[in-house]
Amino acid sequence: MTLTGPKKKDPQKRTIVPTLPPATRSRAGLGLSVAAAQGRFALQHCAECGAVQYPPRDACHACLSHDLCWKDTQPYGKVLAETRVQASPDPYFRERLPWRMGSVRLTAGPVVLAHLVDVRRGEDVQVELRLDRAGQGVMIARPKERSDDMEDDPVLRAMGTHPKHRRILISDATHPVARPLIDALFAAGAAHVFAGVPEMWRRPHGVSALEGLENVSLLPLDVTDPQSLKDAASEIGGKVDILINTARHIRPGGVLGQDTTAARDEMEVNALGLMRLAQAFGPGMAARTADGVNSAAAFVTVLSAHALSPDPAFGAFNASQAAARSIAQTLRAEFAPSGLRVACVYTGPTEDEWHQSLPPPKVAPKTLARSIVDGLQKGLEDIYCGDVARDLAERWRSDPGLLEREITGGGA
Structure with a gap:
């Protein structure tokens, strides 16, 4: 039986209150x-x-x-x-x-x-x-x-959290993954994509390729600006079924040699930006998890796999990623009563200007997009994209202390 699209919602009818299946499990379970x-x-x-x-x-x-x-x-x-x-x-x-x-x-x-x-x-x-x-x-x-x-x-x-018939917000359309992610979402049956653009007045690189695309709406959205998030949430907050946070600020360098201004910017975008997004859109999404075919389903954030164990070459950035991971885990607990799923996509080094000095393998934008959509289709919470991310996750699960020694000793 093929799932049909949602009927037009009657604004005079009450939104159904979310209910959950029994959640009690033993520690072993x-x-x-x-x-x-x-x-x-x-x-x-x-x-x-x-x-x-x-x-x-x-x-x-x-x-x-x-x-x-x-x-x-x-x-x-x-x-x-x-x-x-x-x-x-x-x-x-x-x-x-x-x-x-x-x-x-x-x-x-x-x-x-x-x-x-x-x-x-x-x-x-x-x-x-x-x-x-x-x-x-x-x-x-x-x-x-x-x-x-x-x-x-x-x-x-x-x-599940399948994108079919759902409306998705991508928080930062300037990320290299934005265009292939939009294509992958529509291939999976998504109904509409909202793409956030920080500092839209500057016409950031890559945004022009998204203009004019059918069922794609560009809107000003800056995760470091509370007013920008408030305006966006007031406009589309009741329509977002899946939110994918792609906002990222990255600078190479360890802790001793990096300017704290750059580290502060990384924290502002990568960790506090995630928190602001959740505060702006989370309550509305949590209230709509039982809203029929296009119910709110997932809150997704893209993280570096080194959020698990940091690479000294990107010390401050990895610290912001670890902070973002901790925030996502807290959101998982806070959204649990509504059934809104919080998913973390862990990726290895991506093909961009900030990872030029690193050797292959690197994650291409299309590969990252496929991993995000595949994880949504399967309803996953932890998604590992690329050989580096999967290898790091396996070694971290086996022995976090040993992994730290391998990375800091040059064995990674």
């Missing part, structure tokens, strides 16, 4: 949410006997060992049984009935409970971990071959 946020299918594996665990637990069901670790697992299985839930005491599910559920035996061994999308009993399926609207990991069983309209399924639409 939160591991599913961590994997889902990164787009991985991971389950607990026993280090003693190798048994795969589901549901998550504190001791192995086979040998009672407490040595359980999360590992990527084969995501395939077969549907054993299915049912259609017709009644529920939970407000979230009651608004969305009927809801299809089923049990799936994974090739890895366990039988899991999953939401069913375009599959029936006895069919071979691929199982994904997705974040629901409460930000918790749940199982989705879908066909092995992905169809063009699969994301239109009411289950996936209810918990």
